[in-house]
Amino acid sequence: MNRQRLTVVVSAPSGAGKTSLCQEAARRLPRLIHSVSYTTRAPRPDEQDGRDYHFVNEPTFRGMIEAGEFAEWAYVHGHLYGTSRPLLEKQFAEGLDVILDIDTQGAAKLRQDYRTGVFVFVVPPAFDLLETRLRQRRTDSEEEIRRRLAMAREELHHYRHYQYIVVNDIFEKAVKQLCCIITAERSRRDRVDLSFLDVGID
Numbered sequence: 001m002n003r004q005r006l007t008v009v010v011s012a013p014s015g016a017g018k019t020s021l022c023q024e025a026a027r028r029l030p031r032l033i034h035s036v037s038y039t040t041r042a043p044r045p046d047e048q049d050g051r052d053y054h055f056v057n058e059p060t061f062r063g064m065i066e067a068g069e070f071a072e073w074a075y076v077h078g079h080l081y082g083t084s085r086p087l088l089e090k091q092f093a094e095g096l097d098v099i100l101d102i103d104t105q106g107a108a109k110l111r112q113d114y115r116t117g118v119f120v121f122v123v124p125p126a127f128d129l130l131e132t133r134l135r136q137r138r139t140d141s142e143e144e145i146r147r148r149l150a151m152a153r154e155e156l157h158h159y160r161h162y163q164y165i166v167v168n169d170i171f172e173k174a175v176k177q178l179c180c181i182i183t184a185e186r187s188r189r190d191r192v193d194l195s196f197l198d199v200g201i202d
Contacts, residue, residue, distance in 0.1 A: 004116065004191045004192075004193070005092040005095070005096070005097055005098070006097035006098070006117075006118060006182070006185060006186060006191070007088075007097075007098055007100070007110070007114045007116070007117040007118065008032075008097065008098065008099040008100065008117070008118045008120065008181075008182055008185075009100050009102060009107050009110050009111075009114075009117050009118070009119045009120070010022050010099060010100065010101045010102075010120045010121075010122060010178070011101070011102060011103060011104050011106075011107045011119070011120075011121055011122070011155070011158070011162065012101075012121065012122035012123065012155075012168075013123075013124075013130060013148075013151070013152030013153075013155045013156060014077075014130065014134060014148040014149075014151070014152055015124070015129075015130040015131070015132075015133035015134045015148070015152070016122045016123060016124050016130065016133075016152075016168055017122060017124075017133070017168045017171065017174070018101040018122045019052070019101045020171070021101075021122060021166070021168065021171075021174055021175055021178055022034050022099045022100070022101040022178075024171075024175045025099055025175060025178050025179050025182065026099055028175070028179055029097075029179055029182060029183070031095065031096055031097055032096065032097045032098075032099055032182065033091055033096045033097070033098055033099070034098075034099050034100075034101075035083060035084075035087065035088065035091070035098050035099065035100040036050065036051065036052070036053060036054055037053055037054070037081050037082060037083055037100070037101075037102065038053065038054045038055075038056055038061060038064070038070075038080075038081065038082045038083075038084060039053045039054070039055060039056070039061075039079055039080065039081045039082075040055075040056060040057060040058045040061050040079045040080040040081075041053075041055075041077075041078075041079035042055070043055050044137070044139045045139065054084075058080065061073075061080045061082065062080075064082070064084075065082070068085070069084060069085060069086060070082040070083060070084065070085060071083045071084070071085040071088055071109075071110060071113065071114075072102065072105075072106040072107075072109035072110050072113075073106070073109075074102075074103055074105035074106045074109075076103050076105065076151075077144070077147060077148060077151065078147075081102070081103065081106065082106075083100060083102060083106065083110075097182070097186070099182070103155070104155050104158040104161075107119060107158075107161075107162075108161070111161070116190075116191070118163060118164070118181065118182070118185045119161070119162040119163050119164070120162060120163070120164045120165075120166055120178065120181060121158070121159045121161075121162035121164070121165050121166070122165075122166045122167075122168050122174070123156065123159065123165060123166070123167055123168070124167075124168060124169075125167055125168075125169040127152075127153075127156075130149060130152055131145070131149055134148060134149070164181050166178055166181075
């Protein structure tokens with residue numbers, strides 16, 4: 001069945017688990033790939049270049065901005081983050097659907113350019129859990145944790161701009177919910193091209 005390629009944009013405050021959800025959804029669903037963003041921040045001990053992020057220095061990132069290589073980019077938590085437009089288009093050309101985990105600034109930009117995209121907002125079952133998860137990482141300073149929590153309070157107000165809400169309480173349940181959203185969106189009437197039937201369907 002011919003079908004328009006799907007862009008799934010997942011946003012959440014820090015510590016809500018959006019990256020893990022996106023990676024697991026891409027592992028479970030066929031023809032779905034997790035888009036890896038570029039960033040100027042240093043990798044954490046458990047992160048790998050090319051798997052978690054493409055880690056580049058600021059001059060390289062700004063050169064990519066000037067060359068128009070980003071579908072979206074934003075300054076978040078003191079660092080630059082962006083999504084490669086050429087990579088997105090390459091993945092679409094290969095017949096893949098793409099899932100992206102990006103902040104609310106980047107999502108707002110993609111909402112303008114990818115109007116048929118699916119936008120999902122991930123929230124914790126309680127705000128206090130965000131602080132617990134951030135501290136359990138043991139990778140951020142106290143100042144960084146406080147900054148992320150302050151921004152998280154602001155980001156939560158953006159939920160109304162998203163079509164779907166996933167509460168990440170039990171990870172397995174949240175993954176299944178995200179996969180169900182993507183599966184249903186893949187079958188929407190306005191996404192499916194039935195011209196291959198060749199029976200005069202408009």
